[in-house]
Amino acid sequence: MTWLITGGAGFIGAHVVRAMLDAGERVVVYDDLSTGDPSRVPEGVTLVKGSTLDRRTLDRALxxxxVDGIVHLAAKKQVAESVAYPLHYYKENVQGLQTLLEAVTTAGARRFLFSSSAAVYGLPDVELVTERTPCEPINPYGETKLAGEWMVRAAGAAHGMATASLRYFNVAGAAEPRLADTGVFNLIPMVFEKLTAGRAPAIFGDDYDTHDGTCVRDFIHVQDLASAHVTVAGALAGRGDGTDLTVNIGRGEGVSVREMISLIGEVTGYGPEAEPEVAPRRPGDPARVVASADRMRTELDWTARQDVRAMVASAWEGWCLYHPEARR
Structure with a gap:
């Protein structure tokens, strides 16, 4: 098969591209390069520069x-930004997906993998979040991802296309330093940035109903996430048209913010300097969001392999590549 990977020059996309290539698939990258980096695209892989809102360029590329299948990763994904600019998020994430689906169904592609998010669950009050946990997103970003799942499922059913929505939990790590996440929007790079600047990392609230009072999250290595895409793509190829899968992609293990910051201190060598300062809670932060990974394990025989230390260590190598002054 030939797969069009939207957002394939981004952090997650670059890892998915390599995993698909390693599995023997043919790949074309489609990216507007607003946040993607063309140097992430492997030699020999075609890069088409274009927006998912650009129907003409999509039609030409397909x-x-x-193209037989699509892995749709391109999206705006910052929660706070989505609150400030909700219409921009709906345009990029929902209208862009609609335009892509129109092009894909016209072209007759038979497989579609959609990059969704644990943000669709909102504030789940459960020990483990299963795919049956009610979806109640609390911000425009999560809303666009849930709307995207609905649209993908409906288009698949109407046009005989096998579809899947992968609900990512907290993605971290890197396959190699140059593929590391260069953005500072998630916990691990945010702590790296503070340590590099000689400042204490922050914990937003230490009075949650968790074992150490700080929020608990499920972290997944980006290489494991990429391998999950290969597994789901293979599952769709073996199932009938109109099939739809919805799966959590996580480890099924929670790590608290305080535990993660302590581990970062160990791995980076900053030790006592990583002692965090406690700030007030942020509105909308759930106490615990940890995936049930049972469906991927039992139905698709997939399990995450890399632990949290591997995520931090590989992310740190990438951070130091781009910020050499950080290394001790």
């Missing part, structure tokens, strides 16, 4: 390369 026809020229004989």
């Amino acid at each position: 026809a020229e390369f004989g």
Whole structure:
């Protein structure tokens, strides 16, 4: 098969591209390069520069390369930004997906993998979040991902296309330093940034109903996430048209913010300097969001392999590549 990977020049996309290539698939990257980096695209892989809102460029790419399947990763993904600019998020994430689906169904592609998010669950009050946990997103970003799942499922059913929505939990790590996440929007790089600047990392609230009072999250290595895409793509190829899968992609293990910051101190060598300062809670932060990974394990025989220390260590190598002054 030939797969069009939207957002394939981004952090997650670059890892998915490599995993698909390693599995023997043919790949074309489609990216507007607003946050993607063309140097992440492997030699020999075609990069088409274009937006998912650009129907003409999409039609041309789908026809020229004989695309059979799509992995749709391109999206805006910052929660706070989505609150400030909700219409922009709906345009990029929902209208962009609609335009892509229109092009894909017209071209006759048979497989579609959608990058969703644990943000669709909102504030789940459960020990483990299963795919049956009610979806009640609390911000425009999560709303666009849930709307995207609905649209993908409906388009698949109407046009005989096998579809899947992968609900990512907290993605971290890197396969190699140059593929590391260069953004500072998630916990691990935010702590790296503070330590590099000689400042204490922050904990937003230490009075939650958890074992140490700080929020608990499920972290997944980006290489494991990429391998999950290969597994789901293979599952769709083996199932009938109109099939739809919805799966959590996580480890099923929680790590608290305080535990993560302590581990970062160990791995980076900053030790006592990583002692955090406690700040007030942020509105909308749930106490615990940890995936049930049972469906991927039992139905698709997939399990995450890498632990949290591997995520931090590989992310740190990438951070130091781009910020050499950080290394001790």
